[in-house]
Amino acid sequence: MNNFKDFNIKPKITSFVGDKIKMERIINVPIVVHDFKIGESIMKSGTKCLTLQIEKNGSRHIIFTSSKILIQQIKEVPKSNFPFSTTIIKDNEYFEFT
Template identity: 50%
Template structure:
């Protein structure tokens, strides 16, 4: 019988590391965006959730947001341009990368 360890299957880790951070702590501060995921929201049915892996002041954080503008903007960033630096601002009633 074959042992699992002999199959050469490795775990695919797709979780982000770092403490969860609120958007208020990131506004108007320079951050580096390392990666992102967009998935269905578990809290608000029928909506999407943006999960950002980012670095602020040398510390990794994870941001969860339902901002459709941020989702639209990050989808336009080519994967080969990650990581990138940006500032998240509040413009009127929505959030934007600058």
């Protein structure tokens, strides 16, 4: 009889892991962005929500934001360039990757 562990099937992680962290806690701090998804916001109807899987100081976290600039910028990053390091800054009234 076969044993499952002999199949060498690894789980495919499709959800983000880690504690939710507020954007204010990562402003001007180096982070690594591992993945993202964009969907409809549950907080404000008719707007988009960006979910980021990040790493800060060796720990994984999740960030939710409706920042149009961050959404615009991350859409332009090819999936082949993930993960990448960045710093999110607040420039006047909006957030941006640097």
